[in-house]
Amino acid sequence: MMEYVDVDEKLAVDKFYVDEDNAHIVLRELGPGDMMQFHTLELACPAGLYECLPDGTVRFDYAGCLECGTCRILCGTTILEKWEFPRGTFGVEYRYG
Template identity: 65%
Template sequence: VNVDVKLGINKFNVDEDNPHIIVKSQPDMQVMELLTKACPAGLYKKQDDGSVRFDYAGCLECGTCRILGLGSALEKWEYPRGTFGVEYRYG
């Protein structure tokens, strides 16, 4: 089973007005590059112009980008507010 199928099992309730992760306006691009490979949900996407786009919807709250990027690439990393975020389903 590939990861997209697996991810399809989970349900996301996206807090549209309140991103729980915010990328800095001038992020360290080497770190951003790393995040395109490290995020298990593939939410950091390399663009044709070399920039990296991030969409917090679909975040698995694994904390990988927090460890790798908070301070250098990210200005905020928090768990989503109660009832928002990923709800893991099994089976």
């Protein structure tokens, strides 16, 4: 079992301008054969945005993305339908960095 970390609580201190009209990362419809790929994102995403729920369904939300590109490198050609940087002005804004 993967140990759960409440990353949302940490992301809550960060400043985000979420682009409600445009998802900059889109996950494609997943089949049972895609779960291994999805699991790598569950492990690697620093923001914990890829989550496999106990009932076997998956959850992904681009709000809270730190724009690091990890998921693009791991799954950009497999289970991600789209990976772009957020449009100008949108996304995370580091005050300290």
